[in-house]
Amino acid sequence: MSVFAKAKASRSRSLKSILGGVAMVGVSALVLSGCAAPAEEDTAEDTGTRQDLTLKIGTALPVTGSLAFLGPPEIAGVGLAAEQINAADLGIQIEVTYGDSGDADNKAYATEVPRLLSDGVSAIIGAASSGVSKLFIDDVTGAGVIQFSPANTSADFTTWDDNGLYWRTAPSDILQGEVLGNLIAEDGNETLGIIYLNDSYGTGLTEFTTEAFEGAGGEVVAAASFNAGDASFDAQISEVTAANPDAIAIIAFDETKTIVPGLSSFAKDKLYFVDGNLADYSADFAAGTLTGAKGTLPGLDTAELGTFTDDLQAFVAANGEPALKDYSYAAESYDAVILLALAALEANSVEGADIAEKLQEVSGGSGDGEKYTNFAEAAQAILDGDTVDYDGNSGPITFDENGDPTEATVGIFQYLEDNTYERIAN
Template structure:
């Protein structure tokens, strides 16, 4: 795929935290596994498949569209809930202000996802399915989504996550009813590999936690580095148990390999790994090129290590420059908002669903699903529900480019284009956004 880098003015990035990794996978779901130079013991997933596609029903359903939410109001990802909830409310308001769907207002039914330690998600889904929802926006955590996806798909209802990034969903047997506006980690691997190769690294160590998020991102990054010209035997991959008490053995393997760059794909335990790297003289503040990902590129990492220890460490996280106007509109919904993580993705999930229902002439879940991919590509570009609705009613095909930018959904029901912040730690262990890396079609 073509790679393009869009550079904007540097801005302070303070909203991300280590807990953002929960969007990809809950760390308490990690499979225990040993460390070494291969991923033989790790959980792996495939992304080489022909994803299932929903088939529209024979008879349209014209009852009002009901959208439910499955977003974290409680649990380990509760900090993500407010911007996502506010964005969904804003999108429903915008859709209804334009006349709704099939000339009827959209009804919003809200619900908590909790996290993997509770059964909150199942209870919420049961209630929303009983209420007749045709689309459920959520969950934020991939692990939570996997707990309820089969139930939602079996009911013929669309599940639309604004924050899942795990590769597991690419080939998941979801009956063509699962979608997401967050870009898959297949794309983040491209962005990370681009960052590393652009810095001239030719001997790279990748150390990743043993779960589908970690092993998938590590393997894809390795493959992209090789495609970028790094010799295959010059890429070391180490898979570790995130629950281990010490990572000394893994760090010693890295030191013995003698890389000129190290990529750390992990969560909170990254602080221990970086501290050990510094102890043996291969940390970012020691001159080593060190890279992170959405699981650890947050200011919480800087707060968890010694002052200046992560200076110059850089990495990627899904990030779109949504601009102050959108943020101000969200704050009108929830004046207490301080973060905007995945707000754009939540807004776009609602608008895309509404446009798909309008294009289908039906609010049945399978009919909506059969039209979701097409409203994001290969038509006349439009950037608001009202503008797109006018085009649809004029008989035109549409290409909705949302708050998060170009979407171009693939057959797997996910963006074919991913926007990532290129983040850098300064000497004060605080992050700034250097620029944006856009990868994909």
């Protein structure tokens, strides 16, 4: 049995089944009201005593759809964090119910999110796509459940009316757009064309990239959008290449596999990718297709993460899964679970609202907590009555009052001859 299939979580799916994208059990006529985690009724405020907590979380991460390549590292990050928290045995145990967010086209979330809520989770990790998160955020936060995304970057979430229940470990696209726009300008490009997905992620990142590039003296000469589910991109490619830009930025997801071949006559080292499509294309394109192309991705350099990547690989291997090809948003997913567990310990409660009230504190966003970089030491400090400031594998985090991280790193990557990529700068 997978480590994810806990004895007390009979409806949880194993790592093998969720990564394999098995058929989902249908759920009908679910009543979403009152779906917050069942009360472990006494809180610290009620009794002054500490209790053993069982925190139920769900995942709505992409197993299917245009962002499915991000699913394995994100799901592994969640599972590894839960395993380590449970092994620490410091007053809290995690039960995970795994689910598929899908995308805006296949709408897997429409069945999965109600299933997770009916299972009594206190928090849902996901979605990866900002556009998908917008389709269920009101259902989740309206049910008193925390929605915690490791990869949402749309600036819209900063001011979303979420009852203080939406949080994310990924930085806003304001930062990534600034890095990308400046990178393209610093590479000596004076004009830029953009092909982008017409959703909150694509339009937002296009806006912030444009602002940065033009602020650096460049000019965006063409910007062509496409919709989720589109299969042909000839019109967008023609519009952008007709403007004869020095560089082209592709702000997309899996559609990139269709867009790139249409740009075969464009200089490879003048293509720029983003977090949504910075992927291993070694099995998709002929060698040399992307040599020299660049891209941006939030997160620390894996060289700075110590044993974290080794631990992830050992974790998926122990569950009979293929080795991870990359680690996109794995650290952010891992940290989301750690922060939820620390906040629950601090609140001495598994109620969504109680946990949310402590998330900023345990991230170091309020108070004068002492810094900790692993769960066991931070949890013990909380049990000892101290205030903690968790700095994770994704960075210092340090939430503001809107649930946004105030400190983040965006890496710059370059593609090699085999269509894999390597980090070249922060």
